[in-house]
Amino acid sequence: MKAITVEPKKPGTARLEDIPEPDVHYGSVLVEGVGVGVCGTDVEIAEGKYGWAPPGKTRLVLGHESLGRVLDPGPASGLKKGDLVVGIVRRPDPVPCPNCAVGEWDMCRNGRYTERGIKEIDGYMSERWRIEPEYAIKIDPSLGILGVLLEPTSVVAKAWEHILAVGRRAFWEPKTVLVTGAGPIGFLGALIGSQLGMEVHVLARMKTGPKPELVRALGATYHSCSVADVGFEPDVILECTGVGQVITESILAVGASGVVCLAGVGHGGSVPKLATADVASTAVLKNNVVFGSVNANKRHWYKAAENLARADRKWLIRLITRYEKPENFKQALERKPDDIKVVIQFSEI
Numbered sequence: 303m304k305a306i307t308v309e310p311k312k313p314g315t316a317r318l319e320d321i322p323e324p325d326v327h328y329g330s331v332l333v334e335g336v337g338v339g340v341c342g343t344d345v346e347i348a349e350g351k352y353g354w355a356p357p358g359k360t361r362l363v364l365g366h367e368s369l370g371r372v373l374d375p376g377p378a379s380g381l382k383k384g385d386l387v388v389g390i391v392r393r394p395d396p397v398p399c400p401n402c403a404v405g406e407w408d409m410c411r412n413g414r415y416t417e418r419g420i421k422e423i424d425g426y427m428s429e430r431w432r433i434e435p436e437y438a439i440k441i442d443p444s445l446g447i448l449g450v451l452l453e454p455t456s457v458v459a460k461a462w463e464h465i466l467a468v469g470r471r472a473f474w475e476p477k478t479v480l481v482t483g484a485g486p487i488g489f490l491g492a493l494i495g496s497q498l499g500m501e502v503h504v505l506a507r508m509k510t511g512p513k514p515e516l517v518r519a520l521g522a523t524y525h526s527c528s529v530a531d532v533g534f535e536p537d538v539i540l541e542c543t544g545v546g547q548v549i550t551e552s553i554l555a556v557g558a559s560g561v562v563c564l565a566g567v568g569h570g571g572s573v574p575k576l577a578t579a580d581v582a583s584t585a586v587l588k589n590n591v592v593f594g595s596v597n598a599n600k601r602h603w604y605k606a607a608e609n610l611a612r613a614d615r616k617w618l619i620r621l622i623t624r625y626e627k628p629e630n631f632k633q634a635l636e637r638k639p640d641d642i643k644v645v646i647q648f649s650e651i
């Protein structure tokens with residue numbers, strides 16, 4: 303079968319190739335791949351900056367934002383042939399640490415977790431894949447191709463769960479959220495904010511085009527200024543850019559007893575003009591919380607499936623801005639200015 307594979311840590315080694323059918327050790331459920339979303343992590347792996355091949359192998363099948371159709375449900379999975387499923391990405395570490403032991407592998411303490419398509423387990427960019435029944439999330443069939451958005455939605459479902467949990471340390475009725483960044487994570491974070499009944503604001507660089515229009519179509523307010531100039535003090539900031547300056551401004555701009563959730567992974571950038579101690583003092587004097595959030599456990603995947611099922615399909619479909627065939631995976635890995643989510647499509651839905 304065809305699969306998109308890469309030799310991790312070696313740039314330019316990604317290729318579409320024939321590999322053996324998925325081994326039964328991957329799980330008793332056999333799935334026909336429908337589509338796989340591409341994200342920044344896939345680009346980094348293809349650029350040789352990240353990723354680990356399975357033990358004893360040199361190449362890794364890419365892809366962690368899956369959607370597939372059950373071909374063979376195997377014994378006792380509770381699934382039926384034809385069900386649309388999405389595969390969970392992370393698996394608990396083998397020790398396991400206390401968090402993995404209770405199923406909160408997203409909070410793994412020792413870093414020995416594994417991840418499909420990223421760390422030591424083959425991913426989902428193949429014509430067929432197998433999965434353990436307990437790691438297959440069945441989605442509302444009416445979502446169709448939109449199921450490919452479940453993985454990024456699970457990431458923001460977790461971020462929101464933690465934002466609300468952190469806020470409960472004191473009396474707190476959050477009404478406004480500022481989402482910084484208008485990529486898939488930013489848009490899906492804004493979607494959940496609106497489903498929670500909050501007044502949603504999204505900040506990004508571009509002044510015109512599909513992204514500002516999509517923000518307005520959600521009933522949210524779009525800003526293309528700096529965080530300092532949005533004109534209000536957000537109760538929550540969901541930071542999705544990973545840009546140092548935006549992070550600093552977010553910590554300074556969030557309202558008193560507010561929460562800043564850092565969900566963007568950045569690298570380097572310019573040195574901030576304001577000293578860390580001065581930024582921290584603002585957080586101290588306003589009782590603010592700044593925390594990081596990554597990945598998701600099964601509870602978040604389940605909630606994310608509900609978030610997607612409740613969302614306006616016409617709005618969601620606009621988040622998928624490009625479909626590419628597997629043989630054109632190189633184009634799929636290239637970022638274009640108006641791209642939100644690019645999907646590599648393995649079969650018709």
Ligand SMILES: [Zn+2]
Nearest residue numbers: 395399402410
């Ligand atoms: Zn662990």
